[in-house]
Amino acid sequence: MNALELKNITKSFGFNTILKNVSLEVNLGEFLVLVGPSGCGKSTLLRIISGLESSSTGEVFIGGKNITLVEPQNRDIAMVFQSYALYPHMSVYENMEFSLKIRKLPPVEIRNRIHEIADLLQMTPLLQRKPKDLSGGQRQRVSLGRALARRAPVILFDEPLSNLDAHLRQQMRIEIKKIHQIFKSTIIYVTHDQTEAMTMGDRIAVLNKGQIEQIDSPFNIYHSPKNIFVANFIGTPEMNLLNGEMRNNYFVHKDFDFNISKDISSHDVVLGIRPENITLSENQGIAGTVQFFENLGPNGLLHVHTGNEVIKLFIQGQNIPKINDKVFLNVDQSKLKLFDKKSGSLIQ
Numbered sequence: 001m002n003a004l005e006l007k008n009i010t011k012s013f014g015f016n017t018i019l020k021n022v023s024l025e026v027n028l029g030e031f032l033v034l035v036g037p038s039g040c041g042k043s044t045l046l047r048i049i050s051g052l053e054s055s056s057t058g059e060v061f062i063g064g065k066n067i068t069l070v071e072p073q074n075r076d077i078a079m080v081f082q083s084y085a086l087y088p089h090m091s092v093y094e095n096m097e098f099s100l101k102i103r104k105l106p107p108v109e110i111r112n113r114i115h116e117i118a119d120l121l122q123m124t125p126l127l128q129r130k131p132k133d134l135s136g137g138q139r140q141r142v143s144l145g146r147a148l149a150r151r152a153p154v155i156l157f158d159e160p161l162s163n164l165d166a167h168l169r170q171q172m173r174i175e176i177k178k179i180h181q182i183f184k185s186t187i188i189y190v191t192h193d194q195t196e197a198m199t200m201g202d203r204i205a206v207l208n209k210g211q212i213e214q215i216d217s218p219f220n221i222y223h224s225p226k227n228i229f230v231a232n233f234i235g236t237p238e239m240n241l242l243n244g245e246m247r248n249n250y251f252v253h254k255d256f257d258f259n260i261s262k263d264i265s266s267h268d269v270v271l272g273i274r275p276e277n278i279t280l281s282e283n284q285g286i287a288g289t290v291q292f293f294e295n296l297g298p299n300g301l302l303h304v305h306t307g308n309e310v311i312k313l314f315i316q317g318q319n320i321p322k323i324n325d326k327v328f329l330n331v332d333q334s335k336l337k338l339f340d341k342k343s344g345s346l347i348q
């Protein structure tokens with residue numbers, strides 16, 4: 001049985017339809033990451049699951065039970081809000097204690113849980129402070145700790161690490177995953193962060209304008225995007241997307257053409273190739289001029305201008321071409337994707 005199921009969820013505010021027929025099944029103990037651009041409806045969807053917002057149509061099931069009309073406090077779902085939502089007059093300890101007391105847990109159990117989570121999230125020294133005496137990142141950790149301490153069977157996270165510095169974010173990512181492995185709650189985790197999505201999710205759901213574009217393993221989302229939107233949205237830096245057309249076995253672009261050993265009928269296509277699947281070549285391939293080099297530490301991103309297009313590729317090592325150098329690019333044919341320009345769908 002699924003831990004959580006959404007059936008045809010639609011949400012409109014006035015004439016504005018924010019969620020369009022969202023259906024989703026989350027397995028018991030699964031860590032599902034929900035990603036999508038700002039304003040696509042992620043928080044609204046979480047609020048509908050938690051019961052804080054009602055859907056216009058559609059149903060929410062938990063453990064097979066239809067809870068669409070159940071009050072939020074009776075849903076046994078914990079939520080980490082994008083806006084933290086801490087009680088300002090309570091200390092950190094009391095904020096964490098509050099919902100556990102309501103659930104009538106024994107005092108010893110409450111104390112143990114709070115100290116355990118505070119320790120894991122490095123917030124023990126903050127337990128007696130009020131939210132106003134905390135930084136944004138500290139408040140965010142309290143909000144996270146409060147939800148985790150509940151050990152609810154379903155936990156919803158709305159961008160819980162967005163206000164932490166890069167180092168702390170990396171640590172917290174691992175702590176959340178460890179806590180998940182211990183308590184095995186079912187989690188829906190909203191983020192903008194590609195790395196969080198790829199490293200934390202058992203599966204990733206990509207939401208765009210209130211519709212789910214693809215739900216799949218991080219590997220498939222990255223390597224087999226179903227359409228141009230997913231290809232472009234997932235991956236930093238993004239996939240190179242080149243407009244052209246198929247003529248027999250040739251991909252023909254304004255600046256170059258090359259043979260593709262695929263038999264595709266002639267029409268407008270978008271060719272997608274990730275920066276790690278392009279290499280520099282001595283004297284053959286796509287001709288271009290070096291425009292820019294971004295040093296990223298272990299490697300770097302070379303921007304090559306081909307006339308009308310800028311193609312980006314990863315390079316490593318010491319011999320970095322200089323700006324305005326003429327170079328040739330080789331595309332790994334086995335890794336390229338072709339999308340139908342009109343529909344945006346992957347051409348199999």
Ligand SMILES: Nc1ncnc2c1ncn2[C@@H]1O[C@H](COP(=O)(O)OP(=O)(O)OP(=O)(O)O)[C@@H](O)[C@H]1O
Nearest residue numbers: 013016018036037038039040041042043044045082
């Ligand atoms: N109560 C409301 N009334 C009218 N429109 C709303 C309301 N709540 C949200 N919206 C609109 O619904 C859309 C989706 O909002 P939502 O907060 O779900 O986006 P999001 O994907 O969480 O974005 P972000 O990544 O920026 O947090 C936005 O255009 C927002 O303006």
Ligand SMILES: [Mg+2]
Nearest residue numbers: 042043044082
């Ligand atoms: Mg949001």
